[in-house]
Amino acid sequence: MSATENQNENENENDFEAGSRRERKRLETRNCISQAALQLTLENNGLQNVSPDEIAERAGVSARTFHNYFHSREAALGALPGDRARRVALAFSERPADEPFDVALAEAVVAEYTLGHEPGKESVRKLREIMANGSFSKEALRTVMDEEGARPHLLESMRQLEEQLTPVIAERLGLDPAQDLLPRIVAAAVNGAVRVATKYWLHEDVQAPYTALLRQAVRTAAALAQQPALPLGASLPENENP
Amino acid sequence: MSATENQNENENENDFEAGSRRERKRLETRNCISQAALQLTLENNGLQNVSPDEIAERAGVSARTFHNYFHSREAALGALPGDRARRVALAFSERPADEPFDVALAEAVVAEYTLGHEPGKESVRKLREIMANGSFSKEALRTVMDEEGARPHLLESMRQLEEQLTPVIAERLGLDPAQDLLPRIVAAAVNGAVRVATKYWLHEDVQAPYTALLRQAVRTAAALAQQPALPLGASLPENENP
DNA sequence: AAAAATAATTGCGCTGAGCGCAAGTTCGGG
DNA sequence: CCCGAACTTGCGCTCAGCGCAATTATTTTT
Numbered sequence A, B: 001m002s003a004t005e006n007q008n009e010n011e012n013e014n015d016f017e018a019g020s021r022r023e024r025k026r027l028e029t030r031n032c033i034s035q036a037a038l039q040l041t042l043e044n045n046g047l048q049n050v051s052p053d054e055i056a057e058r059a060g061v062s063a064r065t066f067h068n069y070f071h072s073r074e075a076a077l078g079a080l081p082g083d084r085a086r087r088v089a090l091a092f093s094e095r096p097a098d099e100p101f102d103v104a105l106a107e108a109v110v111a112e113y114t115l116g117h118e119p120g121k122e123s124v125r126k127l128r129e130i131m132a133n134g135s136f137s138k139e140a141l142r143t144v145m146d147e148e149g150a151r152p153h154l155l156e157s158m159r160q161l162e163e164q165l166t167p168v169i170a171e172r173l174g175l176d177p178a179q180d181l182l183p184r185i186v187a188a189a190v191n192g193a194v195r196v197a198t199k200y201w202l203h204e205d206v207q208a209p210y211t212a213l214l215r216q217a218v219r220t221a222a223a224l225a226q227q228p229a230l231p232l233g234a235s236l237p238e239n240e241n242p
Numbered sequence C: 001a002a003a004a005a006t007a008a009t010t011g012c013g014c015t016g017a018g019c020g021c022a023a024g025t026t027c028g029g030g
Numbered sequence D: 001c002c003c004g005a006a007c008t009t010g011c012g013c014t015c016a017g018c019g020c021a022a023t024t025a026t027t028t029t030t
Helices: A021-043 A052-059 A063-069 A073-093 A101-113 A122-132 A138-145 A151-158 A160-173 A182-203 A210-226 B021-043 B052-059 B063-069 B073-093 B101-113 B122-132 B138-145 B151-158 B160-173 B182-203 B210-226
Strands: none
Touching: A021 A052, A021 A063, A021 A073, A021 A138, A052 A063, A052 A073, A073 A101, A073 A151, A073 A160, A101 A160, A101 A182, A101 A210, A138 A151, A138 A182, A151 A160, A151 A182, A151 B151, A160 A182, A182 A210, A182 B182, A182 B210, A210 B182, A210 B210, B021 B052, B021 B063, B021 B073, B021 B138, B052 B063, B052 B073, B073 B101, B073 B151, B073 B160, B101 B160, B101 B182, B101 B210, B138 B151, B138 B182, B151 B160, B151 B182, B160 B182, B182 B210
């Protein structure tokens, strides 16, 4: 797991093709640090109980280097959802064009958020390892997500999904995000749906599998896309306040 | 603006009725601190350039007391959107029952987010003062919202809107939030719509007034409520990944 | 292949946010 | 009028985060 000893099981299969060797290594250590942050957070029941030094040590770098990549522990954790958001947007844009909008969106999300399936992308495999490696599960995740201090940053990083999704949704709908609010609203709704479904799954003890919950929620939110586009200039007929 | 000298223009009209005198004073200083944080943030173009001591001084309390109410500068700023969220939820639940769902929601939001209208609630009046008192406007707000460090906390506090809205939406729809995801999804979508509309209004220079933008966005998001309720147990017919 | 240029890592030391503690102050109830 | 509880304040400590400058690794140039 250290940045150096890791040179690298399956050298060619990395998350995002990197250009120069330097850049590759940079991404690798970056990811290493994030993973270390995640592990320690789960192990210690909360980011609060993890010092930057520990993270740095686990990742095999100096404390100073850690702060060189991320300006806070929270940012280190947040990099993971951020990356995932990028992958979801990519997956969505590569869905077959004849697929219904909501299905394409839902499956793109589900495919990435579901850790299972084939040993695909490297980071996913690692995350699954961490999860599978015993002990960590709903319970641990819950304590992390509920942590008062980390949550704002975590959610902000999950909100990357909205950012990444907006342009591809706009393209698929044939709308210009600079002219029409609809793509942004749909993206925001989908992002919210993912968050809500996850929270629901984590907190209420529900029988339905996470996958089904996610798919349902996203498809529901995606239905917004069938709204008529918003004419920004003109207000609706008459609805002024009394 | 100090906590002491402010004893209080229009003593009876306070945001939330307070029980004991002590509790009232507590809420008052709390609000004072938040307002001070907002003012200074706007004046100095970013929370980054404001020290806790300055906020405390402006609010007329000691630095230690400041940290006694809020454990970070960001939290102090975030209290304002949080309070506003509570007012919106209240306003929505008091809308006439025969009003269409989306209209009720949109108007509840617009009424609170629009600073104008009558000199209603005290905090709104103050905020308007701040805004009106020259210099601060879109531009200043933009620099605040775009600030890297404060944004996560700000957005998290705006997300209070979702939290507050969920139960009242569920009630109006006749659904149980513990059984059905739809109320949460609608609330999340509305929250996202507000955020998106605001961002759009702040960044693209658009001709439409903020009010119209907000109303449109919220009504669009609220349309989700007409989705058929989600049967959590059963998945849709067949949509497994290949 | 060596040397020069560029980029990444590291150690050191400083600033300042946030908090525990204990003393002082204000307020409500009997 | 006085007692107890809640609130405020000052002091001092810890540690996250960052600027700086030196060191090491990597790419490019000659």
